Amino acid sequence: MSGHDEHWNEHDDAAPGDEHAGGSGWSAIQVYLLGLLLAVGLTVASFWVAGANVVWGPGIPAALLALAVAQIGVHLVFFLHITSGPENTNNTLALAFGVLVVLLVVIGSVWIMAHMMHNMMPMPMDKLMQMQR
């Protein structure tokens, strides 16, 4: 998009945040507009699912997480211009590694602590459940 040096070549890597296709002005704004539209739609859907009785109760967390992942994807593609193209290989690989570490930390912590609670609380289960409410 912007600030590319004079000899720009389509085989070159793209900096994260730079739109590789080289659109500028109105065409670049259109990408942001589309991203805003999708993000607003997903946000409204999230608040609606959480607030109204539109989804089967126990399914609400799964629906909210799916909407959040979708919105993060929209932000990455339309605002940060991360693509699956060859010029973005390095950016995508770094992102994939980051996501791996995030998932390990979050899921690992929740998993281990749930087992700790289950195994170590010297308390009957119904009382434990009461405490958790």
Added chain:
Amino acid sequence: MSKGPTPSDVASVYLQHGPYGQRHDPHGHGYAEARGHGAGGPAPKRVIVGYGFWIFLLSDIVMFSAFFAAYAVLVHQTAGGPTGKQLFDMKRVGLETAFLLASSFTCGLGYVAAAMRKQIQTQFWMLVTGLLGLAFVILEVTEFYEMIQHGAGPSRSAFLSAFFALVGCHGLHVSVGGLWLGTMMAQIWFKGFRPEIMRRLLCFNLFWHALDIIWVALFTIVYLLGAGA
């Protein structure tokens, strides 16, 4: 696409034209075919700076994941104190979300204007971005203030400690981002669209968009799941 140059191709180009290909070019544009294969010289500085900042942002997100993990583990440990369901004001959270999403959009518009070297437009959209970010921070500080007034401060329970650490850390990032935004506006105004200023602006844009990505995870996991379930 072709397999790229063989080692002997690279060697002959090196012998004929020197290490940077046909033209001596500090940014390594001379032998563009070989870019990314180690033979074409370093990538343009803009790509190196952007990539380095991208790595920083990802490590920042990894740090946030630790706060998220702590929150997820401690969310039910309210020690008899108030729960998220009793504390969260979803109207305010919706407003915060709208402000931050709008600021991410106007930040992008400012970036497009800067790419076209339009000073007034750039300054205008960056100012709007900053004001939206300020509105977000004010709403969050109000929320914290009201919670502490009602005896639901960070020392009340493990749940509230984790809540203030996670949400406060994000709010701190937005505040620091706001200071950076003001600095960038001044630099663009007085120094113009020089290459190093444009690189800093690229990094600032990445930072601001990443904050909005973290907020998406935050309002979903902390507020929506907390208020519902």
